[in-house]
Amino acid sequence: MSLYDFTPTDAKRQPFPLKNLAGKVVLVVNVASACGFTPQYTGLQALYDKYQARGLEIVGFPCNQFGKQEQGTEEEILTFCSTKYSVTFPIMKKIEVNGANTDPLYAFLKAAKGGGDIKWNFEKFLVGKDGKVVDRYNSRKTPAELDSIIASLL
Template sequence: MTKAPVSSFYELAPLDKKGEPFPFKKLEGKVVLIVNVASKCGFTPQYQELQELYKRYHDKGLEIIGFPCNQFGKQEPGTAEEIGQFCQLNYGVTFPIMKKVHVNGPDADPVFEFLKAEKAGVLGFKGIKWNFEKFLVDKHGQVHDRYSSLTKPANLDHTVEKLINR
């Protein structure tokens, strides 16, 4: 079965951790940071900076959405419930964590297929290289930028603020 191409960020409706659709249509007018996350990764402490960014800008129009992924080093082995508890207990995460997904390959979630098509990585590489890769989407559903796992969420502060105030 071939996946129908998506022409707008707001057409996407991934599943939340309970398996319910989370329509991106409700994100219109917000700046959105999408991150593929993992609980047992060297970059896992980025959850703390993500939460700080979320607390600082959520009321001004930022939404952060985490998508657990087990494709890189099997660093996200838990169930949706275990992942949610881990994020809450260890990092106080209050932003939405979705259902575990694939970000590369034939089973890649449509969200990541769309994001990768809109913004290639370094040297035009389309695939996701590792956990905690980030996509920043503006208030109009346009992918503003893509950041590697090495980019700390705190380094996005200025750009997030600029996009919110546009």
């Protein structure tokens, strides 16, 4: 099983087949609009701007499970991301990353890197060009700290 076996729904309610990202390095992040880590959108977009042409994709998954910090609708989330942080990478529909209603993609990601619940917003999974999870990073790991790791995978 790999990242490419999943087809989440994007924030515009359209299927987003991850198989279309085959051969790319992918950073998967659970995001929130009202979190102390929300300014990481700036760093994520900087990585995307720097490396997208070389094969980096970033996919954001809004989640309201941590401090209810993502209460908006998908339309509100997209507007917030684009107007406040100039985000151009794909944002998916809101999901749950822990518990009985864990999104299947997140069940896969967590199982691939030691299991255990997502601890907070902006936890990151780095996936290699083969669709396999390379590593998992907690919320405190900034996008800038991932720059050299991503560059080495590209």
